[in-house]
Amino acid sequence: MKKLILTVFIILGTLVTKCYSQVVIADPAVNTMRTVSITSLPVNADAIPIDSIISIKIPVINYNLNNPIPSGTCKIKIGLGSKLILDPSFNLNTVNTSNYFTWTALVSGGQLQITGDLIATLPANYKDTVTLNVMGSVLGNSTITTNFLITNHNSIAILSDENGANNNTGLPYTIVAKPVGPVPVTFTKVFATKENCNVKVNFDTENEINVSRFEIELSKDALHYEKISGINANNSGKYFYSFAITENIKADQIFIRIKSIDKDDKFQYSETKKIAGTCYEKNQAVILFPNPVSQDVKQIAIQSKDVFFNGNYTIHILDMAGKLLETKNIRLTNTKQFSLETENLSKGQYIIQLLKQDGTHNINLKLQKL
Numbered sequence: 460m461k462k463l464i465l466t467v468f469i470i471l472g473t474l475v476t477k478c479y480s481q482v483v484i485a486d487p488a489v490n491t492m493r494t495v496s497i498t499s500l501p502v503n504a505d506a507i508p509i510d511s512i513i514s515i516k517i518p519v520i521n522y523n524l525n526n527p528i529p530s531g532t533c534k535i536k537i538g539l540g541s542k543l544i545l546d547p548s549f550n551l552n553t554v555n556t557s558n559y560f561t562w563t564a565l566v567s568g569g570q571l572q573i574t575g576d577l578i579a580t581l582p583a584n585y586k587d588t589v590t591l592n593v594m595g596s597v598l599g600n601s602t603i604t605t606n607f608l609i610t611n612h613n614s615i616a617i618l619s620d621e622n623g624a625n626n627n628t629g630l631p632y633t634i635v636a637k638p639v640g641p642v643p644v645t646f647t648k649v650f651a652t653k654e655n656c657n658v659k660v661n662f663d664t665e666n667e668i669n670v671s672r673f674e675i676e677l678s679k680d681a682l683h684y685e686k687i688s689g690i691n692a693n694n695s696g697k698y699f700y701s702f703a704i705t706e707n708i709k710a711d712q713i714f715i716r717i718k719s720i721d722k723d724d725k726f727q728y729s730e731t732k733k734i735a736g737t738c739y740e741k742n743q744a745v746i747l748f749p750n751p752v753s754q755d756v757k758q759i760a761i762q763s764k765d766v767f768f769n770g771n772y773t774i775h776i777l778d779m780a781g782k783l784l785e786t787k788n789i790r791l792t793n794t795k796q797f798s799l800e801t802e803n804l805s806k807g808q809y810i811i812q813l814l815k816q817d818g819t820h821n822i823n824l825k826l827q828k829l
Contacts, residue, residue, distance in 0.1 A: 481616045485526045485583070487533050487607045488625035490518035491682055494632070497592065501716065501728040504632040509595045511637070512546045517605050517628075519556060521585040523621065528581040531613030535560065535575035539593060540601030542634045544571055546592035556589055570601075595634035603630040644670050644719045644727070651715045651732035656823040657812070659701045662717050662729060667694050674718040675700055679710040681731065687781070692719075703812055703823055705781035710736040747811065751827035757802040759826070761813065763795045774799065775812040784809075804828045 493516045494502040502513050519535065521528050539545075551562040551573070560575035573591065606627045609618050620626070648663040660675055670692040676684040687708075688700055704713075713736030717729040744764040752759055768791040776785040784804075791797055799811070806828050813822040 482619055483526055483529055483532075483616050484523070484619045484621050485528045486520075486522035486621045486625070487528055487581075487609065487618075488520045488522050488622070489535075489605050489607050489628045490520060490625075492517050492603060492605060492628055492630040493682065494630070498730070500730045503727070504630055506635050506725075507595050507632055508637045509598060509634050512592055512594045515589075515591045515593055515603060515630075517589040517591070519585075519587055519589055519607065521581050521583060522625070524584050527583050527585075528577065529614050529616040529618060530577050530579050530581075532609060532611050532616060532618035533577045533581075534608050534610050534612070535577075535589070536606045536608060537573040537575075537589075537591070538568075538604040539571045539573070540603055540632065541570050542595055542597045542599055542601040542632070543593045543603070544596045545573075546594050549592040554589060554591065556587055598634050598636065600631065600633045603632060605629075644668070646717065646719075646729040649717060649729045649732055651734050653704070653734050654821050656704045657701055657814075657821050658704060658713075658715070658734065659699070660715060660717075661697075661699050663697050664719070665696065667692055667696070669722045671720050671722045673698060674720065676716050676718055677708060678714040678716075679708070679712070679736070681714045681733075684714075684716065686718075701814075703775070703777060703781060703810055704736060705777065705779060705810065707780050708736065712736055745813070745822050745824065747824050747826055750825075751829050752801055753829050754806070758798045758800050760796050760798055761811070761824075767793045767795055768797065769793050771816040773814045773816060775810075775814070776804070777810040777812060779808050779810065781810075801826070801828065 494504045494507065495514050495516060496502055497512055497514055507513060517537065545564060551564060554562050556575070559577060559579045559581055561578050562573060562575050564571055564573045566572070575589070604627065608626065609620050611617055644667050645665040646662055647665055648661070650661045652659050672692055673690045674686045675688045675690070677687050678684040687702060690698055690700060712733055714731050714733050716731045718726055720726045746762050748760045748762055749756065750759065771788070771790050774787045774789065775783055777783055789797070809826045809828065811824045811826050813824070815821070
């Protein structure tokens with residue numbers, strides 16, 4: 460009789476649990492990992508010096524815009540591979556996502572595995588970055604792996620993943636011996652400033668040993684960078700480049716860094732600078748006339764409504780992707796209008812960039828050729 464009653468209670472308990480269980484559909488995900496120095500400068504994962512402390516940045520996301528992820532339904536497992544260990548001074552309790560995950564570390568399968576147990580509801584549309592300080596302990600190649608796993612191990616709610624293809628990511632790396640001798644180049648100062656729709660990049664260097672060139676790279680998300688210009692190294696220690704914010708690079712924020720490339724093709728990066736990438740041109744008192752311009756018109760006028768052009772100017776003609784097509788240098792003396800040849804331009808839209816060479820007058824104007 461007692462066994463029968465106990466069995467009935469177990470069955471009832473199971474039925475009640477099932478009745479109160481709730482299926483939640485969300486989208487736990489991880490994104491591309493990256494390695495940086497402890498001062499947030501990019502580090503090449505293919506050449507991490509042994510015994511050097513670096514940081515791993517791991518984006519953690521809930522892509523679902525409506526449903527949070529219930530606590531007790533997920534774990535994040537990060538395998539450091541066979542060549543990395545945690546920085547001995549790093550405290551897992553200080554990981555920036557510790558209000559949602561508890562972090563523990565355990566050696567398993569020949570590597571250090573770090574586990575984050577979801578202990579609080581992860582909000583809908585959540586985005587943050589797990590940062591771990593690590594160091595190379597053994598020379599050689601390995602891979603960091605991260606998996607955002609649905610475990611449903613400690614929750615009444617049952618989590619269902621709407622996209623199982625974005626739950627894991629990997630980052631191959633190589634631990635190398637520390638270089639002997641001076642670092643080829645040191646970036647002492649890097650500045651990126653915006654004036655109207657123009658960006659000015661200035662950087663200073665020291666110890667330019669065997670440096671071939673510098674490349675200016677731009678990103679909209681601080682993950683994927685594209686080269687926008689190159690500058691040959693000349694051992695001057697000071698370099699300058701400016702460019703227009705065009706339609707294809709406009710963003711709320713843009714990120715700029717300098718890549719130095721040695722004569723043997725080894726490279727390293729400067730710190731990254733972030734500036735506003737929006738470009739809201741004011742109603743400037745300078746116009747193009749006519750605009751739009753027809754094919755049979757050979758030149759247009761650049762007119763100022765209230766100030767005189769006076770001094771040395773540079774005119775850049777760019778396409779809408781920011782490619783420089785023509786450059787002209789002119790000297791103007793107390794005039795409100797001057798002409799610009801347009802007969803070589805084909806049908807399309809262009810940016811006319813007017814730069815006063817003393818830096819006091821920078822204007823971007825749009826021209827349409829019919």
